[in-house]
Amino acid sequence: MKVIDMALLATVAVLVVGCSTNEPAPSTKNEIVTLDNGKQYSVPVGSIYTKAPVTQKAIARYTELGVKECENGDITWEDKSVSERINGIMRNGTKEEGVSIIEKAAKEGTIGCASPLPHA
Numbered sequence: 001m002k003v004i005d006m007a008l009l010a011t012v013a014v015l016v017v018g019c020s021t022n023e024p025a026p027s028t029k030n031e032i033v034t035l036d037n038g039k040q041y042s043v044p045v046g047s048i049y050t051k052a053p054v055t056q057k058a059i060a061r062y063t064e065l066g067v068k069e070c071e072n073g074d075i076t077w078e079d080k081s082v083s084e085r086i087n088g089i090m091r092n093g094t095k096e097e098g099v100s101i102i103e104k105a106a107k108e109g110t111i112g113c114a115s116p117l118p119h120a
Contacts, residue, residue, distance in 0.1 A: 032117070039116040041075050049077040054113070062113065065099065066106030070113035079110035 030042045035051060043049045052075070054062070059070040070076070078086070082105045089098040105111035 035075070039073075041114040042117060043075075043077040043114050044079065046080050047077040048080055048083040049114070050075045062106075065102045067102075067112055071115060074113040074115050076113050077111070078105060082110050 029045045031045050032040050032042055033049060034040045037052065041049070053073045054070060054076055056072065058076070059072070059074075062070045062076065067076075082101065085101050086098060089101060102111060
């Protein structure tokens with residue numbers, strides 16, 4: 001009986017540790033979007049993305065907020081839930097709350113930049 005109890009306890013411990021340390025990862029599935037500039041970009045499925053390449057000022061701001069890989073000619077994207085939170089803050093919140101959301105999203109990988117895909 002003690003062997004079964006020990007085996008059961010070990011199994012429960014492994015499940016608790018495994019389930020409590022796994023954080024959800026952003027989706028790695030991407031879709032290809034073509035903008036009016038004729039260039040194609042690969043962005044996460046379901047994300048919201050800009051319709052034109054970012055400016056140097058936007059790149060500097062994104063870098064300041066924690067999005068490190070923006071380059072000239074890129075577009076920005078954000079997870080739909082991040083976009084909804086940002087839009088809500090823009091209507092009813094403070095600038096600090098909006099900055100906090102973007103910084104957190106940058107750390108989580110739910111906001112970023114996408115470079116134009118090379119022509120095939």
